[in-house]
Amino acid sequence: MSTRTVEYSVSSNPEMGMDGRPVASPVFPVGMEPEFQGEHMLINIGPQHPATHGVLRLVLELDGETVVKCTPHIGYLHSSFEKLGEYRGWNQIIPLTDRMDYLAPLIYNVAYAAAVEKLMGVEITERCKVVRVMLMELDRIFSHLIWIGTTAIDIGAFTVFLWTFEERERIYNLHEALTGARITTSATRIGGMMADLPPGFTEAVQHFVDTLPKTLDEVEALLTNNNLWVGRNQDIAVIGAEDAVNCGLTGPNLRASGVPYDVRKDRPYYDYDTYDFDVPVAEHGDCYDRYLVRMEEMRQSLRILQQTLDRLPDGPINVDDPRLILPSKTDCMSDMESMIHHFKVVMEGIPAPAGESWFSVESSKGELGMYVVSDGGSKPVRWRVRGPSFVNISTLAKLVEGHLVADVIAANASLDIVLGEIDR
C-alpha cells in the first residue's frame, strides 16, 4: 500500500466557526479542476425515487447546489379515471374514487357520493351525515399521519415514520371492520353507506381519540423544537398569501400562508357549521408553518371526532328509496317487488336528472372538487375531479427557486401530494 500525500488548498467557501465567525476550511485538494463557471448542471429526480412521494419527475437546473429552475413532470400515474367514469354507473364509480387519493379514501368516497346526491336531490339521513363526518375526519388524521411519517423520513427522522404507521394500523383496523378493506374502502353508496357501523366501532374510535394525542405529543416532542427540523424547514419554500391564492393553493398549504379559507367553514356541508372546531392558520408560509398547521389540524379533527361520537343518532343509515338503495337479500329472496327493485338498480342503474353539480369538500390535501354532469342517464357524461394536489404541485417550481437541492425534497414533502390525485 503506497502512501500518498495530498495538498489541500483553502477554498473560497468559508465555514462557520464556533465563535460565529467564518473560518476558511480546506475543501478541495490542489490540482483539482476549478469549479464550473456559469454552466448549470441538470439533475433528474424521479420518476422512480424514494422521496418524491410517488411517481413525480423533477428536472432541476442547478448552479452548484442551488436550484435555478425546477420543472415538474407529471403523468406517470395517469390512470384515465375520468374516462373510465363515463363508462360506469353512479355506484360503480365509487371504487374508482378510493384509488385516486389512496391516503384518505373515505374523503373521496364521501365527496363523490355527496356530489351525485346533490345532483339527484337526495337528502341523506341524519345518522349517515354524522357517520360520514366521522369517517372523513378519521381519514384526515390518517392522511396527516402518513404525511408526517414520510416527511420526517425524507428529512431524515426515521422513528416518526414507525410511530405514525403504527397509529395508522389502528385506523386500518377501523377501515377493515367497516368495509372489509384496509385502503380501498368504497364505503359510501348513493343515498347512504355500504353498511352501517359494526358493533364495537364507536368504542374503537373513542379509544383512538383518547390515545392518539399521546403519540402526537411524542412526535411533536421529537420534531417541533428540534434544531435540525427547524433548520431544514423554517424559511424554506415561502409563499405569500396573494401568490398562494393566485396559484390556486388550498388546504393547509394556503392556511400556512395566512389565508383562512377552509371549505368546512366557508361553504359548510354535512352540518359542519354546527361542530365546534378551529381552523389553524399560520403566517409565514414556509415548510415549518405547513407542518404546524397540519399537526394542529390533527388535534382539531380529534375534537370533531369526539363530537360526532357524542351526537351519533340512531336510525337508518340509508335513505328509504327503492330507486337508490339495494334492498336486503332476505327481502329480495322473499318479496317480488324487492327483487325487481334489486334487478333494476343493478342492471339499469340509477337514472339521474339532467344537470350538473359541483361539490367541494375540505380534503386533507386541500379543496377537493367533485364535478358530475348528467344527461338524464345512469352514467355520467363527465366526471371531473379537482384534485388539490394537482394544483399544489404546480407551485413547486416557484417555491424552490433559489433553494438547495435538499430543500427541494423538504418543499415537495411539505406540500403533501399524492400522485394518484395529481395524475388521475
Add this chain to the structure above:
Amino acid sequence: MANDNDTKFEESLKGLAGTDRAKRAMPGPGVQTQDVEEHVSVTALREQFGDAVLRHEQHAGDEHVVFVKPERLREIVAWLKDEASQRYDLLKDVTCVDYGGGRPIQVLYELWSIPNRRQLRVKVELPLDGLEVDSVTPLFATANWHEREAYDMFGVTFRGHPDLRRILMPENYQEGHPLRKDFPLRGRFSRAEQTRRALALDMEDYYTPAELELRKRKGEATAEPGAQRSLPETAGQPGGARSVPGEEAQAGGGEDEA
C-alpha cells in the same frame, strides 16, 4: 302481442313507476333555465357586458352557471377578478365537458370569491371546428396547468398560453385527445403498438422538444446542457435507431456535455 304481455306484466307489479326512464329518474333539482334565482355577479355582468352574457342557468339547487361569448372571456374573467364588488380571487378549476355527437365542447371556469364567499361558474361553448379560446393564465397562475390538461384531454387550444403542451400523456402521444367522446376507451392503437411506442420514449432527454423551444424563445439556454441526445420520434418510426441503453445508462447522471 308481445306488447300486451309487457303491459300486463308491468301492471302486475306494484310499487314501480314503470320502466320509462324519465319517470324513474331521481327527481332532483336538475337544470333551471327559467325562474333562476338572482345572482349578484350575473346581474352585474349583464350590466357591464351586455350581450356577451348569453344565458344564466342554475344547477343542483344553488350552483350558478353563466354562459359567455368566447371572444370576451378574458375580459369577463379579468373583470370578475379585479372588480371591487366581485373579487373572484380563487380559480378553482378549468376543465371541459364534451357531450358528444358533434355538440360544442363547453369550457368551464369555476370561480370562488374568498372575501365574499360566492361561487360562479363561467362557461363558454366552442364548436368542434373552432376549439380555441383565450388563456386566463396571465390572470391566474393556476390556470397554467389546468389549461394544459384541458388541451391534452380535449384538444382545446388556449391562445396566449405560455407553454401549451401535453401534461398527462407522453409528449409525443399520437392517438388523439383522450377525454373526447369520439375517443374509444382503450385508445386507438392496439396494445402491442401502445407498448412499442411507450418503450420507444427517450428517457435521456431532460427537456422535451417543446420545452427546449420554450427555453430558446425565452433566451434562457445558451448551450443546451445535456438536453437532446436524439431527435424526437416521429410517428411510425421504430425506436431501433438508439444504441443499447446499457451504454447510455452511466451517462444518466446529468453531467454537462458542453
Add this chain to the structure above:
Amino acid sequence: MGLEGRRDLPVLGSGKDGSPSFFTTKLDFIVNWSRRNSLWPMPFGTACCAIEMMASYAARFDMARFGMERMAFSPRQSDVLICAGRLPYKMAPIIRRIWDQMPQPKWAVSMGACASSGGVFDAYSMVQGIDTIIPVDVYVPGCPPRPEALIYGLLMIHEKIKGETVFGEEGKLLRAEDPARAGQAQLPAEVIDQVAVPFGNSTSQNRPSGMDGGRALERPRDRRP
C-alpha cells in the same frame, strides 16, 4: 424424482450428463440460502399498493425479519423488483430501464391486480400487466394485497430460489439475459395483444354515457360472444 435416480451420484464435481452431485447440491444450498435471506428489494411503488408495501416494512408487518429491510432504491444494488401499483404506458420504459439496470440474480414481484393484469384500469393509458414488459416471477393478487399477502409472495420467491442451481446448463439458463433485449418489451406483439384482451367486467365497459353513445372506434374483438 425419487431415490432411484440418485443411486450413482458422484460426490464431487458434476455427475454424468450434468446431473447434480453432493458437492453441487450443497453449494447450491448455501448460495440459495444466502441469496434468499438477504434479498434487497427494489421498491417500484407507484400507487396504492405502494402504501401497503410501506405498511409491510413498518413495525407491524416487519419485513426486516426476512432480511429485506434494506430498501435499495438504486437498481444496481437490488435483487428483487417489487412493482407495487398500476403502471401507465408513460412509466413503462422506466420500469424496463430499471429492470435492465438490475444485475443478475434478480427476480420480479408483480404486486397487486393492476401490476399483474391492468386491474380495474382497462383503458387507454394503462399497461395491461407488467409481464408484457419485464419477466415476472411471482404475482401477488389483491387490490391492494394485504401486507401478509405481499410477504407470502416474497416467501414464494424464496421457494423459487430454493429450487435454483448455479451449475450447468440450467444454472446458465436461469441467469441468462440477452443484452440486445434491453429496452424491449418482454412479450412479442401478438402475445401482448392476446394477453391484453378485456376479460371479466371489462367487457361490459363498452357502453359509454352521453346523449350520443359516440361512434367511437370499437375493436370488435373486445366484445365477448
